[in-house]
Amino acid sequence: MGGVHWLAVADGTVVGHVSVVPRILEADGAPIVTGYVEAVAVHPDWQRRGIGSRLMTESAQHVADTYALGALGTGEQPFYERLGWERWHGPTFERTADGDVRTADDDDGVMVLRVPASPPLSLRERLSCDWRPGDSW
Numbered sequence: 001m002g003g004v005h006w007l008a009v010a011d012g013t014v015v016g017h018v019s020v021v022p023r024i025l026e027a028d029g030a031p032i033v034t035g036y037v038e039a040v041a042v043h044p045d046w047q048r049r050g051i052g053s054r055l056m057t058e059s060a061q062h063v064a065d066t067y068a069l070g071a072l073g074t075g076e077q078p079f080y081e082r083l084g085w086e087r088w089h090g091p092t093f094e095r096t097a098d099g100d101v102r103t104a105d106d107d108d109g110v111m112v113l114r115v116p117a118s119p120p121l122s123l124r125e126r127l128s129c130d131w132r133p134g135d136s137w
């Protein structure tokens with residue numbers, strides 16, 4: 001929902017997508033204005049041709065120009081590691097009206113992209129995201 005979207009189009013058909021939405025992450029309580037990367041997908045017939053990498057490169061430039069950190073949640077960590085993304089090693093939480101709720105199932109999937117405006121991070125801090133409907137991360 002919202003944010004900036006990139007579409008890969010071939011022969012008039014959308015074959016790939018990525019979006020970046022604004023979120024506030026907190027690392028050990030310190031807020032970081034973050035570009036959160038979502039809905040990364042390339043049509044199966046068009047995978048392994050560099051489209052996903054191109055979409056990520058374009059959106060990463062936007063993150064670097066606009067935000068103090070990139071973040072995403074994934075089960076495809078190797079794809080993102082090639083592009084400079086790093087795995088988060090600290091515990092993750094979602095900030096809700098009832099307080100912080102642990103999101104242990106997401107710990108392994110959270111990755112970040114450091115950009116020039118990023119604060120110093122060990123990647124072992126306690127990391128929380130703002131509440132939203134649907135998936136936390």
Ligand SMILES: CC(C)(COP(=O)(O)OP(=O)(O)OC[C@H]1O[C@@H](n2cnc3c(N)ncnc32)[C@H](O)[C@@H]1OP(=O)(O)O)[C@@H](O)C(=O)NCCC(=O)NCCS
Nearest residue numbers: 040041042047048049050051052053073074075076078079
């Ligand atoms: C993950 C995905 C977006 C990659 O898009 P793509 O256009 O196929 O990626 P690229 O062609 O740019 O891949 C470049 C390299 O990334 C690596 N790579 C691609 N997909 C990968 C995957 N699923 N896991 C690990 N590495 C992957 C490969 O090294 C690949 O190079 P190679 O083809 O020479 O081996 C695509 O496979 C996809 O849409 N998958 C289903 C949806 C999904 O999992 N989205 C991510 C959810 S967070």
